[in-house]
Amino acid sequence: MIDTVIFDFDGTLADTSQIVINSFKHIYSVFRNEDCDEDYVMSTFGEPLRLTLQRDFEAYDFEDVITCYREYQVERFNDEVRLYETVKETLDYLKDKNIKMGITTSRLRNSTLEAVNNFNIKKYFDAIITADDVKKHKPDKEPLIKTMELLNSKAENTLYVGDSRFDMECAINSNVIPVLCGWHKLSEELKNQYNVKYVLNKMIDIKEII
Structure with a gap:
């Protein structure tokens, strides 16, 4: 039972799918100056954000990357989710x-x-x-x-x-x-x-x- x-x-x-995808697009643009693959981002759903960012942005300061990600999302969360x-x-x-x-x-x-x-x-x-x-x-x-x-x-x-x-x-x-x-x-x-x-x-x- x-x-x-x-x-x-x-x-x-x-x-939260679209706001997460958009957040990744933002940090890819800011730090790597490139587009990100939406299918790849979706494949990481369920994985802790820290692990994803540490793997994909290992050449950058982690705190800078996650702060940029969070700031983008916080501003939009209540309106978009x-x-x-x-x-x-x-x-x-x-x-x-x-x-x-x-x-x-x-x-x-x-x-x-x-x-x-x-x-x-x-x-x-x-x-x-x-x-x-x-x-x-x-x-x-x-x-x-x-x-x-x-x-x-x-x-x-x-x-x-x-x-x-x-x-x-x-x-x-x-x-x-x-x-x-x-x-x-x-x-x-x-x-x-x-x-x-x-x-x-x-x-x-x-x-x-x-």
Whole structure:
């Protein structure tokens, strides 16, 4: 019996895809004076930002790069980022069913808490694990295991809802039931690659699994 649902944040609860792509375009332009490949940027979704920037901008001062990235995004976040359709309705439904809820994200803690507060959804979650809270990141199982420990939940009773290969692999590595957001460009490919049984067309479809 499912008694716990844990969510990724970016690309799962909130539509941050375009602002992230635009943020990468900005820093590529500023530091490398070149265009970036959108498909490549999308392939990094789910990976901690620090790791991506350290790899792709190793010739530049990390603090300069991440400050430029954050400043670009902070100025636009509230205007450009929205919760996906039926997310709030789904959270209300799960709360009414006494389903335990958490967030496991590769986003940094400060920006995660700021986002959930801005969207007024922090009240739904009894556990939030971010990139700052773990030594090993998705697809390693550590972030999900920590979230389940805080929720006092068992893997066999837990769904992990995500949109990236990092999310699917993290769920599989944690023996948690993976649930894929089916509204992204690579969703069909991920479904087939990881043999995902549950694919959502919109978030409220999770009712059919519960």
